[in-house]
Amino acid sequence: MRFKLRNLLLIFSTVCIFLNPFHISGSPLLLTCGPNTGGTDADGRKWEPDGKYLVAGDDKSTAAKAGLQDPSLPSYVPYMSARIFQSESTYQFPLQNSSSRTLLRLHFYPSPYPNVDVSKSYFSVVAGSMLLLNNFSAYITAEALSQSYLVKEYYLTPPRSASLNVTFRPADNSFAFINGVEVIAAPEIFDNEPLLVGSYIDARTFTTVPVTASSMEMSYRLNVGGQFISPMNDSDGLMRTWYDDSVYIYGAGHGVALQADTRVGYKKMPPYTAPLDVYRTYRSMGAYADVNKVSNLTWIFEIDPGFMYLVRLHWCDSEMVKVNQRVFDVMINNMTAAHEVDLFGWTNAIATPVRKDYVVITENVTGNDDTHMWVSLVPTNQTRPEFMDVLLNGLEIFKMSDNVESTLAGPNPMISDLMRKYLEGHRMGLKDFEENDSTIIITFGAGGAAAVGVATAVICVVYRRKRKATAGGDSRTSWLPISWNSNTNTTKSSTAGKNQTLVAISTDAASNCRHFSLVEVTSATDNFDESNVIGVGGFGKVYKGVIDGGTKVAIKRSNPSSGQGVNEFVTEIEMLSRLRHRHLVSLIGFCEDNGEMILVYDYMGRGTLREHLYKGNETTLSWKQRLQICIGSARGLHYLHTGAKYTIIHRDVKTTNILLDDKWVAKVSDFGLSKTGPTMDKGHVSTAVKGSFGYLDPEYFSRQQLTDKSDVYSFGVVLFEVLCARPALSPNLPQDQVSLADWAARNVRNGTVENIIDPALKGTVSPDSLAKFVEMAAKCLADHGGHRPSMGDVLWSLEMVLQLQETYESSGAMEGPEEGRSVEYDRENDGEKNETTGYEENDHTFSLYVNQEGR
Incomplete structure (x- = not known):
């Protein structure tokens, strides 16, 4: 009877295993290293302490707690604790299925730990008889990949015993460490002969x-x-x-x-x-x-x-x-x-x-x-x-x-020569990056692979500026023309009777802007004469042109060797054709004849904001002018975040993407990287990191989770750029001053902001106006997006800063309006609704309450 019952239970359990689509061979073993107690990670998985798996008599390790919690860490557990090995030590993990492969993940967080210098940690790791890591430096690897933590993932062949030994061997006069270990009995995913x-x-x-x-x-x-x-x-x-x-x-x-x-x-x-x-x-x-x-x-x-x-x-x-x-x-x-x-x-x-x-x-x-x-x-x-x-x-x-x-x-991976030269301000230094206004694309590879991170990002940018020769020696273009006269979901009948989906510019977008022929564009720019070039960006050159007998326009022509292409072209048209706002650059039309990708905009006579901050600018902007430009830019971004039908995240906010017309009205431009924001219950968009060096939100950079607060961080860098009149990155400066965001934040903490502001502004700025501006800009640079203000709050604060400055200039002293008085700012009818698309701006009026005695 017992035998039959046991057989029935065995059969039942086997059936359940095969019917369960989420079955893996055995429960995973999750170990947080160092502490005597386990913990639960951000995904709700329970981790147990690692101590009982260390081989007795072979362990000369100590537990340590990380001294710094990087905001990019996905979870406190297991990264904030570590086990430090001063000599060779071994884990012995029991295997639930010794006939299957073992999926082994090793988690490393090279953070400061008490009494050790993690930059001097070199060690090897052996699993069974397989050498996984040799003379490995988690510190160097993380630095080369611009990552705060690393995950190494291995699929190990079945061992000859019912356990798996994983040994850590520090190099001479060094030490090893580990933060977390996962051991999973994996199904046989390599089951053929390729x-x-x-x-x-x-x-x-x-x-x-x-x-x-x-x-x-x-x-x-x-x-x-x-x-x-x-x-x-x-x-x-x-x-x-x-x-x-x-x-x-x-x-x-x-x-x-x-x-x-x-x-x-x-x-x-x-x-x-x-x-x-x-x-x-x-x-x-x-x-x-x-x-x-x-x-x-x-x-x-x-x-x-x-x-x-x-x-x-x-x-x-x-x-x-x-x-x-x-x-x-x-x-x-x-x-x-x-x-x-x-x-x-x-x-x-x-x-x-x-x-x-x-x-x-x-x-x-x-x-x-x-x-x-x-x-x-x-x-x-x-x-x-x-x-x-x-x-x-x-x-x-x-x-x-x-x-x-x-x-x-x-x-150990090394930072690429190209990136090193960039950081050192040599061949890819400040001048080249400003003039070319290069936009980078960055991603993180799984498992801490050496090909991933900033090194790969820069290499990819360079390779995208070349044309690859195929095996046969032919140079093959990968250009993709766009069909503009059909919906995105337009279908085209094939001879097989199968409808084939085409990706195209939607009818709404095409109907809201003009379709230029290549002949018209060529005529407008004198056959793309170099004398008409007014800028160069990641997409290509920008030309000044004249259409319709006298209307000045800016014409952006794609560069076939550019790192941007079809996606950016389509996104720009789809976004700007639906958006109408005084502080967003206006798209007039586009051209895609003969494989060209050309965008035609309103001409902005004053160029970019950056041109008036440094680079030998002829006009020195007053503090009040700078504030008005910042307010206009903030209005444009606030509209994108809240005024349109869907949240739109710009994703490349910087001073070269803020343009000025003849009347100094600021307009946000370049929507090629923009994304429609989170919907439903999600607070972010998971996507590859795209943006520009110096302006990237560190939280987005690390976690690939894009939010509207990513734009806020970039705008915070713009604000300090306006205040300090220096680039977001200055590779030729001392290391602690290369990044404007880091340098400004450090001076704010130390109370030494007066040392970094543009000398041309000294003596002209209201102390209260400056204090409020710096306070708000610093909040924009918070490591965590949740600690940053919304763009609406930034706009409100900037308008208050302007009111404080105007009061200061008109009275000669820091006197505000009567206490409790509401100072209303009319938005100059900025909002325009596009009846075709339903995108519209919030028609809010901002009220500023300023104490009569100031702050």
């Missing part, structure tokens, strides 16, 4: 590589065409992080990011392969066959040479309904990985997930500094497919262990 890239001859002739005996380190994990996926939203409880792919795309042609319009399910795919959100979103090239024939979609990654890498591609075609409709080749490092990929032909079904693995060998040649991997999808016409297009949903890259030496360890 094709060796470069060995493909035909469908029957190629070489495969066995990978079941190789341990893996996760290098990149991307949700292609989709947004950031947090660990809590990963499938099967594996707690993986999936990042936006756009920052890794080579060249200006990002293709189009789309979402499936049909239901996507796993079907025969194991749920642990990837979240359904990965298979619901995808990136393709679009519907322009003539352009696609000479184009491709390419991603670029930094790697450690000398290892083999497993490249995993996730596909789910929710559009094609028969074979030979969309066919393409896959190239990795200019070698064929897959030829004539036909996803419907592979699955014989629509919206069916599939993943394929490929292995590429990288060489570690002395003197060879090419540490990049290229992944390209190239349309092929060999089979005469119905559409010239490609598609990708997700991409993962894993470093494979060297089974001869049993190692996954690579060198």
Whole structure:
């Protein structure tokens, strides 16, 4: 009876396991290192103390608490406590399933700890017999990647015993440390023999590589065409992080990011392969066959040479309904990985997930500094497919262990030479960055991979200014024209009877602005004569032009080698065609003839705000003029945040994006990076970090969570730029003065603001006006977005600052209006409603209450 009951229970539990779509092999072991008590992280996961897993007699460690909590930390637990190892020490973790792979995550937070100098920490980590890290410096790695914390993720082959030993070995005269450990019995996600890239001859002739005996380190994990996926939203409880792919795309042609319009399910795919959100979103090239024939979609990654890498591609075609409709080749490092990929032909079904693995060998040649991997999808016409297009949903890259030496360890990453020169003010120094007004794109890679962070960001910017030669030697443009006379969701009938979705400028946007021909634009600028250039930005050159017999305009022409392209072009048109406000620059129209991408704006006779603050400005702005310009800019941003139908986050607020007309009226410009703000119950938009050095919100930079308070932080930098008349970044100054935000905040804390203000302002500024201005600007630079004021509060404070200054100038003393009197400021009919779109401005009147005796 007992035997039957036990069998029934076993069968029942087994059925439950297989019916549970979120099943992983065993419960995860989460350890917070150092303290005697565990804790709960921000996601509600419980972590237990690590002490009982240290091998007895082998432990000479101490517990320590971090001296500083960086605002970018995702959780207090496990990062704010650490275990410090002064000598070799070993953890022994019991394994619930010794026949499966072990997913091991190591968490490092190189913060100041008592009695040790974390910058001098060098150590190795060995798991079983596999060397994971060698002479590793978490401090150097975090600094090179501009990250406050690191996560290393490994998939280890099954050990020969029922436990896993993880040993920390400090270097001579050094120490090791660890903040958190995760041990998870993972499903076998590497269960096949992938094709060796470069060995493909035909469908029957190629070489495969066995990978079941190789341990893996996760290098990149991307949700292609989709947004950031947090660990809590990963499938099967594996707690993986999936990042936006756009920052890794080579060249200006990002293709189009789309979402499936049909239901996507796993079907025969194991749920642990990837979240359904990965298979619901995808990136393709679009519907322009003539352009696609000479184009491709390419991603670029930094790697450690000398290892083999497993490249995993996730596909789910929710559009094609028969074979030979969309066919393409896959190239990795200019070698064929897959030829004539036909996803419907592979699955014989629509919206069916599939993943394929490929292995590429990288060489570690002395003197060879090419540490990049290229992944390209190239349309092929060999089979005469119905559409010239490609598609990708997700991409993962894993470093494979060297089974001869049993190692996954690579060198500590170094900050790129380009970034170093930038910081030192050399070739990419202040002058170049001001004149080119470069906009950067930054992202964080999962697992602390060496390719991720600022080094990759700058490298990607440089590579995007080049045109990649394909394997055949042809220079292939990845330019994507835009169809302006159709809705974004317009469908075009194919011969197969399948409607194909096109990404285009919406009818509303196109009807709200003018469509210029290339002939008109060429004539307006004297054939783009260099004498008419009035500025250069990340998108391209800006020309002064004349249209309609005398109307002055500013014409922004895209640069094919620019880091910006189709996405920015479309966003600018979609945003500005719907927005009408006195303090937003007006878009007149656009041109996209012959592959050009050109935007036409009202001409702003006084140029940028930056031009009147430094760079040899001829006009010295008074304090009152500066305040009026700041107030106008704040009105424009406040309208974006609250006055439109949806919250709009500018994402690139800086003094070069604040323009001045002939009457010194300030207008916010350049909406190419703007995002529609959070909706429903979310307080942020998860997205790759985009913006400009010196103005980036550190919280957004670290967590990829964009809010309207990110604009507030950038505007705070602008305010101090106005006050101090110096750039946001000055690489030629001493290190503690390079960043204006840091320098200003430090002087505010020390009460020495008078030492940093523009000498031209001294003796002309009301002390109370200055004090209120500095107080408000400093609040804008708070580390946490929740501690910053709203743009409405900033606007209110600036108007008060102006009233205090005007009272000071009119009376010669600091006397305000009668106590309790309401000083109302009419907004000069700034609000204009666009009847077509429903975007409108809040028609608020701001009331300022100023004490008669001042502050």
